[in-house]
Amino acid sequence: MKKWAAAFAAILLLLSGCSHKEKVKEPVKKEKTVNKAEEKAEEKQGAPYFYPLTGIGSETQTKGRAVAVMINNHPKARPQSGLNKADIVYEVLAEGDITRFLAVFQSEKPANIGPVRSARDYYIDLAKGLNALYIAHGWSEEAKKMLEGNYIDNLNGMVYDGTLFKRSSTRKAPHNSYITYDNILKGSEQKKYSLEKSPPAFKFLSEEDSKNVTGDEAQSVKITYSSGGISDSSFEFDAALGKFKRFSGGEQSVDLDTNEPVLLNNIFIIETNHQVIDSVGRRDIDFKSGGKAYLLQMGKVNEVEWANKDGQIVAVKDGKEVPFVPGKTWVNVVPTNPGLEKSVSFNAK
DSSP, X not given: OHHHHHHHHHHHHHHHHHHHHHHHTHHHHHHHHHHHHHHHHHHHHOOSEEOTTTOOEESSOOOOOOEEEEEEOSGGGOSOBSGGGOSEEEEEEOSTTOEEEEEEESSOOOSEEBOBOOBOHHHXXXXXXXXXXXXXXXXXXXXXXXXXXXXXXXXXXXXXXTTTEXXXXXXXXXXXXXXXXXXXXXXXXXHTOOOOSOOXXXXXXXXXXXXXXXXXXXXEEEEOOOSSOTTOEEEEEETTTTEEEEEETTEEOBOTTTOOBOEESEEEEEEEOEEEOSTTOOEEXXXXXXXXXXXXXXXXXXXXXXXXXXXXXXXXXTTEEOOBOSSOEEEEEEETTTOHHHHEEEEOO
């Protein structure tokens, strides 16, 4: 009996050992599940790098200095070259009722840019806020003092006309000055300007949150600068593309050299004080005080405010910065008089 009892106990012990071994396998299964979850989380995070002015992801480094170019918007200068490659464009009145563009490039580098136009002090300040290399052809008296005083790294056609800047034979001055990106790099090397430091980044929504933007319907918007309409522009949302198309003088804005359209993800319209300061019609424009604004994204519009954040013009609401949808941005600046209500009109259809 004792032998049987001992044998029976040994069998029980063996079975108990097998049962214990089976239980030990369970944590291994859980560990594999955790690994899969981690893999999915990594997939959701997307690209490891992001362009600071567009929020677009990249598998490679996105470092590099922004380049801000003054571009002509006179009807004789349309269509322009390079605007479709700009990360952000500021459209602001120069003299009279004609606007001028400050086109900022960082994520893309167009082969040809222009027509390049003359500098004004408030455009220089906008470029300075993005730590950009500033490109212009000509200057106002105040702008000349700033540029010659090394307020900002710059290349100007008044110094490099016929060398870095080339004249088009198909257009007449002052609507025919162009610069290539290669010549911008060449000029930077000659002047020993560093092109390494990236601009400060804007805040951006995630791709998922971008699909769920709320607001009032705004399938199109028109910005009026004067009764003459020479600089009036409009934007129409293309739901299939998820982007806004731009129109000027009834014509869609496209690139002169490639015929590629200007497509935008954010239309930021801000109101600020403009003051005419001389007989030519030059202006002093307030880009520091903040004020009323509209932000259009994904066919929706929201009333926000604008603020100057260390030189950057950003959208804010309830004291917090409002993120942009990843992609390209166009900033229209309109005078406080007549203001947003009279200068901007929306169509929900």
